[in-house]
Amino acid sequence: MNAPVIETRGLGRSFDSVAAVSDLTITLQVGDFFGLVGPDGAGKSTVIRLLCGLLSPTTGEGRILGFDLRRDVELIKSRIGYLSQSFTLYGDLTVNENIEFFAELHGVAGYQTRRDELLAFTRLAPFRTRLAQALSGGMKKKLALACALIHTPDLLLLDEPSTGVDPVSRGEFWLILKDLLSRGMTIIMTTPYMDEAERCDRIGLINRGTLIRLGTPDSIKSELNGRLFQVTGDSLSTIHQILRQRWSAASLVRYGDRLHFCTTHPDDKPNAIAWLRQNGLPDIQFTPTKPSLEDVFVALMSKPEQGEYL
Ligand SMILES: Nc1ncnc2c1ncn2[C@@H]1O[C@H](COP(=O)(O)OP(=O)(O)OP(=O)(O)O)[C@@H](O)[C@H]1O
Ligand SMILES: [Mg+2]
Structure with a gap:
């Protein structure tokens, strides 16, 4: 070799x-x-x-x-x-x-x-x-x-x-x-x-x-497998604002008309749905989504202590 x-x-x-x-x-x-x-x-x-x-x-x-x-x-x-x-x-x-x-x-x-x-x-x-x-x-x-x-x-x-x-x-x-x-x-x-x-x-x-x-890009992206959700519902800005009251910038990233929610704990998703409901938003969907490199990058970069989310 x-x-x-x-x-x-x-x-x-x-x-x-x-x-x-x-x-x-x-x-x-x-x-x-x-x-x-x-x-x-x-x-x-x-x-x-x-x-x-x-x-x-x-x-x-x-x-x-x-x-x-x-x-x-x-x-x-x-x-x-x-x-x-x-x-x-x-x-x-x-x-x-x-x-x-x-x-x-x-x-x-x-x-x-x-x-x-x-x-x-x-x-x-x-x-x-x-x-x-x-x-x-x-x-x-x-x-x-x-x-x-x-x-x-x-x-x-x-x-x-x-x-x-x-x-x-x-x-x-x-x-x-x-x-x-x-x-x-x-x-x-x-x-x-x-x-x-x-x-x-x-x-x-x-x-x-x-x-x-x-x-490889795939191996790096796989670190977020099963932990990333696309959030959909009316008024993404409001959803984003409400979720930001309890979750950090690193776990919530807005890409134009999409909002990505990265969980650190299995309870995050049900907790987020309950929190939105408490705040008058009962019909918000959380759909598992394939992570992009940008998702991983944002999750890593937005934290002062790198790696807390990954
Ligand atoms: N010749 C130098 N003297 C002093 N500090 C330097 C020198 N070259 C780079 N640095 C510092 O080292 C760090 C890394 O710089 P570098 O240029 O390698 O970053 P970069 O990732 O290429 O950034 P960019 O995307 O802006 O090109 C910076 O804080 C920069 O200020
Ligand atoms: Mg450079």
Whole structure:
């Protein structure tokens, strides 16, 4: 069996004694598609930068493609593709010239064939002479991805690749990632979007620098199986208000025209029905519903003491 592509143990990074990431232990095998999901400031970018060798760890250890994260930083950088959250393209260079720039940076000899391949792959070929600053947001992302792939890396690290990209370009970007995965690429990606996280093989939920869940989207969702109800009845706002008098924000989440009620105890449902009845709402339905990743995430995130609800 191949060595893991990413293997970290207790990896952490502090800034001025404040831990941005602590005790990160993950393993990715060849061809894995891993999503790191968490709110703003959770530590996602710090994890990615640690794994790229751009930040040195303050604790723990790690190997990327078999290379030591502390000792072999330059080797690691030469074998990975990194798309930073605020990636930099050269606006006054054309699409062609941007890729050329990154090819030279990585010392890729005879890069023209590879560039043509990538331009075809990202469907940017018709725009090869356009200045990068004149591209749409989605096209800029695709160009940044092409630049990150010019040296044929074995591992791709993407920091919020689809943030700020319109839905059509997002869809296109996903097709490109799928294609890369089908060719055996290993990808780790951060995202604030739950629908994107659902598409990953495995995900890690990160909050305040700590991985609080690690597993397949299904395994993480299964933690709420049998404990989540969709509440229906007239005036959801009133129902929500009344239930909030006795249950926390973490157990009651409103999604547009739906209200989800997450129970922590078998008596919660009959108690809630009785409480609504006492408050003049006798006909409220509680229907068991399949949890989404967002339900789990909200249940975890809205509690100061994580995990109280799960
Ligand atoms: N260079 C730095 N110096 C000091 N603090 C930092 C530095 N980089 C990150 N931090 C802090 O570490 C924590 C994690 O930041 P990070 O950028 O990794 O979060 P994130 O999950 O990527 O957030 P976002 O979703 O906003 O991109 C934050 O509290 C941030 O302020
Ligand atoms: Mg970030």
